[in-house]
Amino acid sequence: MSGVQQAQLITKLQDQTHDCLKAFVDPDAPISILDFPDIKNCGDSAIWLGEMAYLQTRFNKRPAYVCTTDDFSPDELANAAPTGPIFIHGGGNFGDIWVFHQDFRERMMELYPDRQIVQFPQSIHYKSEARLEQSRRAIGKHKNFVLLVRDEESFQFSKDKFDCEVRLCPDMAFCIGKIEPEKPQMPVLAMLRQDQEQVGAVDFSAYPDIPKEDWITENKMDVRRAKAMGLFSALLHLTPSEMRLRKLDAAAQNRFQRGIRQISRGEAIVTDRLHVHICSLLIGRPHAVLDNNYGKIRRFMNAFSGGTDLSYKATSLDDGIRWARERAGVPA
Template sequence: MPGAQELELIAALQDITHDCLKMFVRPDEPIAILDFPDIKNCGDSAIWLGEIAYLKDRYAKRPSYVCTTDDFSHDELKGMAPSGPIFIHGGGNFGDLWVSHQDFREHIMELFPDRQIVQFPQSIHYSSPERLEQSRRAIGRHKNFVLLVRDEESLLFAQEKFDCQVHLCPDMAFCIGSVQPDAPRFPVLAMLRQDKEQVGAVDFSAYPHIPREDWITERHSRVRVAKALGAASALLHLSPSEVRLRKLNAAANNRFRRGIRQISRGKAILTDRLHVHICSILIARPHAVLDNNYGKIRRFMNAFSGGTDLSYKAMSIDDGIRWAREQAVGTVNDWRLS
């Protein structure tokens, strides 16, 4: 479990998050949260669980309406949350890298021009000037869009490009709090991206004894998620909105626990995923950090989470593995992990 330094960091980031969000959450108004991450990436599930935990811990509140991009209903949202802010799930998809989420976000702005829409903390990345202009126009037309961002670069970018409120806010996953890890099995575990945010081809041939994985492979979790959803659906005495919320929370918790079990297997970790970094802090595991293809992780660490001895900004894979091996050997007496 995290030590005093990590617990202090987690608590401080939770307080900063509350300072950002308290002006938008009112105890007497319903809340909607859109764009549930129905994807394999455990990090997105960690963000969702942090969003839910924040509302529960600070307000004893649950969202009145939740949805994915696929099952969103304009009429259901208006019926279940006729007033109050509309929140959109946070993460790293603001821009044109994961364009379906940006399209959905801008569609919601068009549908609800008179409602306050609050974007949970995001990282921003655009490659296309045309797509940026489309977003700029959508935000400008809305007039009551609030954008929370996770790093200084995104803050400066949004303040320059968009006509809306912009605030710097930590990632919502920290609102989960500290997490009990499983026992480690390997000295070093490499958790490296296998998607379009990876920096490029990685030559890992020099390290045949170090497991190299990612957490976007779901394996058997689909079956367990399906069972969880079926169990929630059987609770017929609950309102439809509560049944849906329990379904989505069950799926997110299943994926998050899978991710924690996976990264717990390393006594020390090498990663280029932001939420492996964040979750490694939550379980107090030393980890060497590389970056994704547009600097998202270093930007976040510079803003919020770089002040812990658990993390190390590696210059290369070789440098990161060297540091991780030193941490594993230096902190473990079990010969099987040395």
């Protein structure tokens, strides 16, 4: 995939995102973004930075109020953004795998029945019919909830199950744009999940020459230092909301840059993480893609990002490593 093709794909997905979202952002009204991902996963930080980049690039706008699930304040929201839409951070936690986020989302619907709530693009997955019914009732009561989803299966599911506006939209991380990677340090790098979305235990003993990593390990001191620097930059004549935003943005940048440095080390990559796939496209690295335990990555690729010669849908770990070694020029 040439640099021109890479740029064309990214621009195409950014334009599709704008077509989907532009109706919900009023240049003259404040917006809020809830559920900042203050977690180790670099992919969630990529989504956040894409959300920020979208608002800045398309509207020259920053959110008037942001929060995590832990520091949400109704009073601060009322003071900083008494009107305008409430956005909720995107990702893959809509459903009952990461139930804490779903609880928070449904609590916001209950607290703000008269405010438009827009869910940035999500993948949808439920295991429990009871939990699905709880979500269906919460959405049905609200009447002004907009659900953006990242794949056709989530779109059809949501249209069938929920009484709300549903739109198909690319992942927000593409709004970051093309990134210049560092030089690779090894032929093949395996970036494989170590959480409850992994397909199963992976026997990696046949590949002692390939590093197997994930990107959910971080230096807590580095993140604290980044937050402190972001806060320091915000001390002069800024609102509490802007101070919090700068602190959280700095943490997201720290985590995102860590992830980009990590995956840039591989000349070719094997992964079962959606945002390793997306970030590999942003840096122009070839990568073989396995799936998570409910098909999230293939579903997204089928909707938006498949069909390039940078990514390969592997049928197994062995198949993915074979392809990655070929792309890296490793002798069979």
